[in-house]
Amino acid sequence: MSDSVTTAGAGVDLQLINVTKRFGDFTAVDDLTLTIPQGSFFALLGPSGCGKTTTLRMVAGLEEPTDGTIKLGAEDITWAKPYRRPVNTVFQSYALFPHLDIFENVAFGLRRRGQKDVKKQVDDILELVELGGLARRKPPQLSGGQQQRVALARALINRPKVLLLDEPLGALDLKLRRQMQLELKRIQLEVGITFVHVTHDQEEAMTMADTIAVMNVGRVEQMGAPTDLYENPSTTFAANFLGQSNFFNGRVMQRGTDAQVQVGDRTLRMDGSRIHSAGDDVHLGVRPEKLRIAFGADAEMPTGFNRLEGVVTDASFIGVSTQYLVRVPWGQEVIVFEQNTNRDSRVDNGAPVTIAWDPLHAFALDASQDVAAGADLDDEAAPAAVAQ
Amino acid sequence: MSGGALLAESLAEKAPQSLKTTGPGRRKLTPYLLLLPGLLWLAVFFVAPTISLAQNSLQQGNLIDGFQFTFHIANYTAALSSYWPQFLRSFVYAGLATIFCIMIGYPLAYTIAFRAGRWKNAMLVLVIAPFFTSFLIRTLAWQTILADNSIVVSIMRSLHITNLLAVVGLTQSTRVLNTPLAVVAGLTYNFLPFMTLPLYAALDRMDPRLIEAGQDLYCSPWTAFRKITWPLSLPGVVAGTLLTFIPAAGDYINSRLLGVPNQAMIGEVIDLKYFSELDYPTASALSFTLLIAILILVSLYVRRAGTEELV
Amino acid sequence: MAVQTPTQSTKIARVGSARPGGPIRWIRAHIVPLGAGAALLYMFLPIFVVVAFSFNRPNGRYNDKWVRFSTNAWQHPCAVSGMCSGLKLSLTIGLIATVVSVILGTLVAFALGRYRFRGRSATNLLIFMPMATPEVVMGSSLLALFVMLRVQSGTMTILIAHIMFCLSFVVVTVKARIAALDPRLEQAAMDLYANERVTFWKITFPLVLPGIVAAALLAFSLSFDDFIITYFNSGATVTFPIFVWGAANHGTPPQINVVGATMFLVSLVVVIVGQVSSSRRRKKA
Numbered sequence A: 001m002s003d004s005v006t007t008a009g010a011g012v013d014l015q016l017i018n019v020t021k022r023f024g025d026f027t028a029v030d031d032l033t034l035t036i037p038q039g040s041f042f043a044l045l046g047p048s049g050c051g052k053t054t055t056l057r058m059v060a061g062l063e064e065p066t067d068g069t070i071k072l073g074a075e076d077i078t079w080a081k082p083y084r085r086p087v088n089t090v091f092q093s094y095a096l097f098p099h100l101d102i103f104e105n106v107a108f109g110l111r112r113r114g115q116k117d118v119k120k121q122v123d124d125i126l127e128l129v130e131l132g133g134l135a136r137r138k139p140p141q142l143s144g145g146q147q148q149r150v151a152l153a154r155a156l157i158n159r160p161k162v163l164l165l166d167e168p169l170g171a172l173d174l175k176l177r178r179q180m181q182l183e184l185k186r187i188q189l190e191v192g193i194t195f196v197h198v199t200h201d202q203e204e205a206m207t208m209a210d211t212i213a214v215m216n217v218g219r220v221e222q223m224g225a226p227t228d229l230y231e232n233p234s235t236t237f238a239a240n241f242l243g244q245s246n247f248f249n250g251r252v253m254q255r256g257t258d259a260q261v262q263v264g265d266r267t268l269r270m271d272g273s274r275i276h277s278a279g280d281d282v283h284l285g286v287r288p289e290k291l292r293i294a295f296g297a298d299a300e301m302p303t304g305f306n307r308l309e310g311v312v313t314d315a316s317f318i319g320v321s322t323q324y325l326v327r328v329p330w331g332q333e334v335i336v337f338e339q340n341t342n343r344d345s346r347v348d349n350g351a352p353v354t355i356a357w358d359p360l361h362a363f364a365l366d367a368s369q370d371v372a373a374g375a376d377l378d379d380e381a382a383p384a385a386v387a388q
Numbered sequence B: 001m002s003g004g005a006l007l008a009e010s011l012a013e014k015a016p017q018s019l020k021t022t023g024p025g026r027r028k029l030t031p032y033l034l035l036l037p038g039l040l041w042l043a044v045f046f047v048a049p050t051i052s053l054a055q056n057s058l059q060q061g062n063l064i065d066g067f068q069f070t071f072h073i074a075n076y077t078a079a080l081s082s083y084w085p086q087f088l089r090s091f092v093y094a095g096l097a098t099i100f101c102i103m104i105g106y107p108l109a110y111t112i113a114f115r116a117g118r119w120k121n122a123m124l125v126l127v128i129a130p131f132f133t134s135f136l137i138r139t140l141a142w143q144t145i146l147a148d149n150s151i152v153v154s155i156m157r158s159l160h161i162t163n164l165l166a167v168v169g170l171t172q173s174t175r176v177l178n179t180p181l182a183v184v185a186g187l188t189y190n191f192l193p194f195m196t197l198p199l200y201a202a203l204d205r206m207d208p209r210l211i212e213a214g215q216d217l218y219c220s221p222w223t224a225f226r227k228i229t230w231p232l233s234l235p236g237v238v239a240g241t242l243l244t245f246i247p248a249a250g251d252y253i254n255s256r257l258l259g260v261p262n263q264a265m266i267g268e269v270i271d272l273k274y275f276s277e278l279d280y281p282t283a284s285a286l287s288f289t290l291l292i293a294i295l296i297l298v299s300l301y302v303r304r305a306g307t308e309e310l311v
Numbered sequence C: 001m002a003v004q005t006p007t008q009s010t011k012i013a014r015v016g017s018a019r020p021g022g023p024i025r026w027i028r029a030h031i032v033p034l035g036a037g038a039a040l041l042y043m044f045l046p047i048f049v050v051v052a053f054s055f056n057r058p059n060g061r062y063n064d065k066w067v068r069f070s071t072n073a074w075q076h077p078c079a080v081s082g083m084c085s086g087l088k089l090s091l092t093i094g095l096i097a098t099v100v101s102v103i104l105g106t107l108v109a110f111a112l113g114r115y116r117f118r119g120r121s122a123t124n125l126l127i128f129m130p131m132a133t134p135e136v137v138m139g140s141s142l143l144a145l146f147v148m149l150r151v152q153s154g155t156m157t158i159l160i161a162h163i164m165f166c167l168s169f170v171v172v173t174v175k176a177r178i179a180a181l182d183p184r185l186e187q188a189a190m191d192l193y194a195n196e197r198v199t200f201w202k203i204t205f206p207l208v209l210p211g212i213v214a215a216a217l218l219a220f221s222l223s224f225d226d227f228i229i230t231y232f233n234s235g236a237t238v239t240f241p242i243f244v245w246g247a248a249n250h251g252t253p254p255q256i257n258v259v260g261a262t263m264f265l266v267s268l269v270v271v272i273v274g275q276v277s278s279s280r281r282r283k284k285a
């Protein structure tokens, strides 16, 4: 067997260097550069059609890049055949072999590599994905979730250096999905395989991944640890794609640790390291759950917080929290999420309120971007993924 | 067993979604190497004869003195002016047989696809099995069934169906055998599986929930059929029509065994010119005219039906 | 469902009580299956006749009137001179034509289904043309070619012709199967360390095989049953359909019906055995 087919070793990072993929004159992946460290759990997040699957396929060797280099450790695998790469894929549509039973599907890779004790390995992995009893069924006789787990087992059993997962949990119900997420994470930590996980579910990405890359039209918008990405997004697309934000049009008056941004007739304070704009015109962003709300125009707030007075125009109870819409002095409506710990019953439609936030929680983005970029994409993406 | 079904699917098939774009060097040659033997066979034994047919049809002469290519268009005008009734009859009979095939094959295909449940495979077998008995033997059986003193004809006579059909010229008042009706019935019978199987393939591919969705959206069963089932089965209808009409138009076994002696179909005339009169130029002209006429009809029909993915 | 809409309940009430409307309603509800049943009857009518008359002992040369029951024809199927040799010839030609056309056609189908190349649509058209050409045209033009090349008509020319018209049917049947194949299955195999050759034999070929088998059955039945093209290109050779044709003109012995009935029964048995074994396999899994 080729010696490139070995189990995971040490220090083999997956690198994509200036990778571009064009279909005709349509650019699906645009000059992508990424380094995915050995053993990490990397999530690719982005709206439908942004090039996630294409990226994975190039890593798997099922698509040839138009341009650029893909390296695994020191080895250039850009042009290697798919069956010569220590990389396995869990396909978006499972791609289980319909004429082989579950056992033979899972054993397929092992048999190709002439491995011994196939039976034991397959039994073990089927046990792991809780399909022990179904080994002799054919794929069409399984439910969607079961098929998905077979696809996972079929790839995992090969202990590749990199496992590519293209929305592997899409067809599972919520409970099984959470269970499989934990299972996946556990397996990943146990075997130390690099996982590249494509998903539409931002919650899934944030709970599982060490690093998230947010993709948009063939490019990586932003990459980083889940908390960084959420707390300190650098583009409106990233901010909107992961959660919700309030944006105020403003102008940077002062930079540095105690930066100041002029919004309307107010001067709001923030951390200068969170200004992601060379120009002074910015969108000042604050996440709705970072805002505090209290009854009365002169309600008491912690010192040093930015404050705005306003009127509640809508209050809706959504279980764990209440969502308010507050009209601030310059007419804009601001979304506020308030935990339902001690809900103030006076804060209701028409009530005068004060909202406030810690300057450390604000971020400022280049105002030349569309404020709404990526805002609704996530909702559209979900059904599109199902349709595939 | 689903040969016809698969055939129908492929006739209605779309261009393949993902094709290997051939790379440099040897791989570029692969498709041509795969094609070579098959296409060579067709080139020598189908294309070349067709071309020489076209050439023969413009020749002049006789068997004894030999034939010369003189671009003798008169072969065509002569052939058409004397044999246009046979052409017309062939197309009318083939058209009628095709319509009857749809009328008989559709309920059959529909029932197998949607109503047969676990009897689906058994019913498919029943539909195909009769057609493994030789074409000619079955046609001879029809001779017996439609003979003057047979039960079927007696019933038709006592119900005055024969009289009724005689009015439109399909039968004689007392006879069925050796009438146009017998020919059309024979054609319908013999080409029925070529209609039923493509229809079945198209219907079977259809999600039965679509009909339910239609009825949920206020379609009566008939409207649901017209607006949902029928349009979705059109590829099958088109494929079935071609597979029925084309061979039926060229057939002459049914008209010879079941039809009126002096009311031949065009195939019989061609046969006669070749084997009895040895008039090759006229026979070729007739053959070529039939081919062209069918190609024109097919392309008009296919355009009308909006399915140009056939080829 | 717990809540019943008024229309539903009235409908149910009417079906339950209104006896007079019953049969008509039933017929209306089952009109399509009834039509299908009638169609099946129509299809089997000649088969009954073929089987019944194989047990006939005709008076004259024509087996078209029922005279009396006899198993004579079944006991002496080859008593009619020329029939069994024709049958043997037809079976042989059918087998050879099937093997050759399936091989050539499958290659073409893979080229069309798997590669994009210059001349692809022309090839598709060339494959379609024989199916759009009436048999009498193909038969006569091929005869003209053989005459021109001074090729003696016989078994060889029949074979050539049969392979030619079976080829297109094989190509479309196999191509449909290839087109229905999910390309991701092959990609998955490659991803799981199968090289091109292994992928072909482990994944592609087994998945395309049912199409090839269907194509073979179709080719065999087309070749075995062909009359018109064969008639033009047979010379003095007598295949089974040509024998029957001659018989239709000079006298039909009941042995012909024996062959027809046997072919029907054999195909029925083959198909049923195939069905049962495949559903048995499915159940076992």
Ligand SMILES: Nc1ncnc2c1ncn2[C@@H]1O[C@H](COP(=O)(O)OP(=O)(O)OP(=O)(O)O)[C@@H](O)[C@H]1O
Pocket (backbone or CB within 6 Å): A023, A026, A027, A028, A046, A047, A048, A049, A050, A051, A052, A053, A054, A055, A384, A385, A388
């Ligand atoms: N073979 C192809 N030919 C032409 N365009 C393609 C091809 N494959 C993908 N594309 C296009 O490239 C873009 C990226 O596709 P890709 O499958 O990578 O999206 P994705 O991010 O995986 O989307 P999803 O989340 O819906 O799966 C899409 O716009 C798609 O239409």
Ligand SMILES: [Mg+2]
Pocket (backbone or CB within 6 Å): A052, A053, A054, A092, A166
């Ligand atoms: Mg995708």
